[in-house]
Amino acid sequence: MNDYSSDLTAHPWFFCGIGGSGMLPLAMILRGQGAEIAGSDRSRDQGRTPEKFAWLEAQGIALHPQDGSGIVSRDQILVASAAVEDTIPEMVRARELGCERMSRASLLSTLFNRAPFSIAVGGTSGKSTVTGMLGWIMHQAGRDPTIMNGAVMKNFVSGDIPFASARVGNGGLFVSEVDESDGSIALYRPSVAVLLNVSLDHKSMEELRALFGDFLAVSGIAAINLDDYESRLLAGRAKSTVTYAIDDETAMIGIEPGSTVHTPTGIAAQVVDRLEGLRHSLVLQVPARHNLANALAAIPGAHAAGVPVADAVAALAGFAGLARRFDIVGTSPSGITVIDDFGHNPEKCRATLRTLKSHPGRVIAFFQPHGYGPLRQMGHELARTFAEELGPDDLAVLCDPVYYGGTVDRSEGSERIVQLIREAGGRAEYIPTREGCAALITSLAQSTDRIVVMGARDDTLSAFAKDILVRLS
Numbered sequence: 001m002n003d004y005s006s007d008l009t010a011h012p013w014f015f016c017g018i019g020g021s022g023m024l025p026l027a028m029i030l031r032g033q034g035a036e037i038a039g040s041d042r043s044r045d046q047g048r049t050p051e052k053f054a055w056l057e058a059q060g061i062a063l064h065p066q067d068g069s070g071i072v073s074r075d076q077i078l079v080a081s082a083a084v085e086d087t088i089p090e091m092v093r094a095r096e097l098g099c100e101r102m103s104r105a106s107l108l109s110t111l112f113n114r115a116p117f118s119i120a121v122g123g124t125s126g127k128s129t130v131t132g133m134l135g136w137i138m139h140q141a142g143r144d145p146t147i148m149n150g151a152v153m154k155n156f157v158s159g160d161i162p163f164a165s166a167r168v169g170n171g172g173l174f175v176s177e178v179d180e181s182d183g184s185i186a187l188y189r190p191s192v193a194v195l196l197n198v199s200l201d202h203k204s205m206e207e208l209r210a211l212f213g214d215f216l217a218v219s220g221i222a223a224i225n226l227d228d229y230e231s232r233l234l235a236g237r238a239k240s241t242v243t244y245a246i247d248d249e250t251a252m253i254g255i256e257p258g259s260t261v262h263t264p265t266g267i268a269a270q271v272v273d274r275l276e277g278l279r280h281s282l283v284l285q286v287p288a289r290h291n292l293a294n295a296l297a298a299i300p301g302a303h304a305a306g307v308p309v310a311d312a313v314a315a316l317a318g319f320a321g322l323a324r325r326f327d328i329v330g331t332s333p334s335g336i337t338v339i340d341d342f343g344h345n346p347e348k349c350r351a352t353l354r355t356l357k358s359h360p361g362r363v364i365a366f367f368q369p370h371g372y373g374p375l376r377q378m379g380h381e382l383a384r385t386f387a388e389e390l391g392p393d394d395l396a397v398l399c400d401p402v403y404y405g406g407t408v409d410r411s412e413g414s415e416r417i418v419q420l421i422r423e424a425g426g427r428a429e430y431i432p433t434r435e436g437c438a439a440l441i442t443s444l445a446q447s448t449d450r451i452v453v454m455g456a457r458d459d460t461l462s463a464f465a466k467d468i469l470v471r472l473s
Contacts, residue, residue, distance in 0.1 A: 008035065008111070014070055014099075015039035016080040016090045018063070019052055019459070021150045022104050022179075023079070025166030029111065029146060031059060032168030038062040038070050040090060042404060049459045052163060068093035075099075079107055082182060105184030108148060108176065113189050115146070115174035119305055120188050122215050123196025123231075124208075125347040126294045127177035129286075130194060132322050133298035135167060135175045140315040141307045144171030151342065152323035173305070180211050193219030193238070194301040196294075198230035199347050200381060205230075213237040223300040225293070226251045242275075242300040246293055253300045253309065260292065264359050265328070267292050271299065273309045280313040286321045288355035295319075326352060329465045332472035335447040340465040344370045344456035346381040352452060353389035361448040363394040364441055368434070368455035369401035372408050375417065383417050387426030395444070396421055396428040399437045402458050434464055442471045 008030065015027045018039030031037045038061065044053045045066055057063055064070030068089030071078065078094040078101045085091070094101060102110075112118050119138075121131045128151040135147035136155050147153070147167040156164035178185045180203065198205075198212050213234045216222045222238035225231045226245040235241055245251035256270035256279065265287055271280045284295055295316050302312040321327070329338040339356075343349040349367070356363045365386065369375045375382075386396045398414040414430050421428035431437045441451060453465040 009033050012036040012038065012073065012076045014076045014078050014090065014094075016066070016078060016084055016088065017041055018056065018061070019043050019049065020081070021165065021457075021459075022081070022108075024052075024056070024163065025148050025150075026079070026104060026108055026111075027056075027061065028059070028166045029148060029168055030107075031061060032166075038064065038076075040064045040066040040070055042066050043459070049463075052459065055163060066090065071097060071099065073097065073099075077102055079104055103184075105179065105182060105187060109184065109187035112148075112174050112176055113187075116172040117305065118174045118176070118188075118190045119192040119194065119301055120176055120178045120185075120190035120215070120219070121194045121196070121297075121301070122178050122180060122185055122212060123194075123225075124180070124199045124345070125351065126196045126290065126297070127179075128322055128342075129291065129294045129325055130196060130297045130301070131175060131177040133294060133316060133319055134194070134301050136319050137298060137302045137307060137312045137315040138171075138173060138175060138305070139167075139169075140318070141302070141311060143173050143305075143307075144169040145173040145175050146171075148174070148176035149322075150177055151325060154320035154322060155318070178215070180208060183207075183211060185211050185215050188215070189218050191220045192301055192304040193222040194297050195222060195224050195231050195234070196297050197225060197228040197347070198234070200378065209234065221304045223297060223304055225297060227293070242304055244296040244300045246289070246296060253296055253303075255292070255296070260289075262358065263287065271296070271309070271313055275303070275309070278309070280310050282313050283317045285317075285319060287326065288351065288358065290351040290355070324462060326355060327462075329462075330469050332469060334472065336445045336449045336451060336472050338465055338469040338472070339450060339452045340462050341452055341454045342456055343367075343452075343454040344374075346378055346385045349382065349454060350385045350389055352454065353385070356450050356452060357389060357391065357394075361450055362446070363390060364397065364445060364449055364451045365390065365394070366397045366399075366437055366441060366451065366453050368399050368458065368461060369414060369417070370456040370458070372401050372403070372410050372413065375401055375414070376409075376412055379412075379417050380420060383420030383426075384424055386421050386428065387424035390426055392427070394427065396426060397437050397441060398428065398430050399434050400432050402455070438464070438468055438471065441468060445472060 019041040071093040216238040226248040244253040259270035418430040
């Protein structure tokens, strides 16, 4: 147990929505530090991803139906995201007993800010991958980091730890992605800040500029992407910087022009270390330009934390990637490849589609929007992304957005996005159910096609991608 967080383990915790991508790793970090953890999740109550909840119980975490029965003492601290409604039984019961409540972001930032040394990864796209890369570099460097990620890190998966979206270390180093979508990035005080990019997602550009600028201003040192226009403009807010870029040759860490070699499953390039006038051969097991940019972000982030550039580059050769980040599920006997991907906002979807289109073959892109609210916020940009990145022979297939209940306005859904894609010159189909989408996709798929399953906030999408492969086989 780390002494800087010992008081947080002195009382029991209850996580409402414990199976979520932001909640599960946080619960596991507290559990790994010795805290008593219990939780509930409506996904468990609905019978979804039972293997995940069985694993949580095997870790000594008590799981309860989401009916308030798990809240039994005012000593418990209830952790719930800001989106959890006050009418949820756990919320009602906690109020009755007088339990303290903490948001997920507040708890994470408390753990993060108490660490002797911390690295925070911020940006609209690429946070989870860069966090995984930095965590792996630090692990290889012997720094024994605690890592908080929103995705399963393949390097840390084992038979005993199938859902490795967190790692508990004792080295006094905390590596975490930090979220701008709910404004909680403002809670963190990192030793090292890594800024990847700034683009439209959940907030307006004006709000994002303020949040990311303040993020840089409170950090000890910041690694900043000079290839990203908005990030470059914010660099002046940082106390101290180490810059990186693929194209901008003024960056401290860059790429030798003409040295990049792409394959369908990886990428290689010569890293130029202008800090010491050296060059290093970088080989990655993950494909495409955006992952080269991710690696370039991790290298100066690690350098700012005391890891030599050469060591960071060498460690990245062993980085295995993240689950649901261009995750190749398999190839059917007829030569159709199925890919599982977290793409859900315009920039992430564009990066995935561009990676697919950099190699021959038709693309059938299935997309499940991650909510009705986000669809209204970024619908036009999403439609333009699919229309611009997919060719005349490709197809986008959309089902209804994720909906687990609640009072959200559902008057505008995926059919509007399909119409916008068509108006922009793309090919798209709307089928309300995933079952209907799977039937259409498997009936159309031909040899050498690539089928990509994209979406967020729904763990069953991975099972859906595997089901499509089974149908094709």
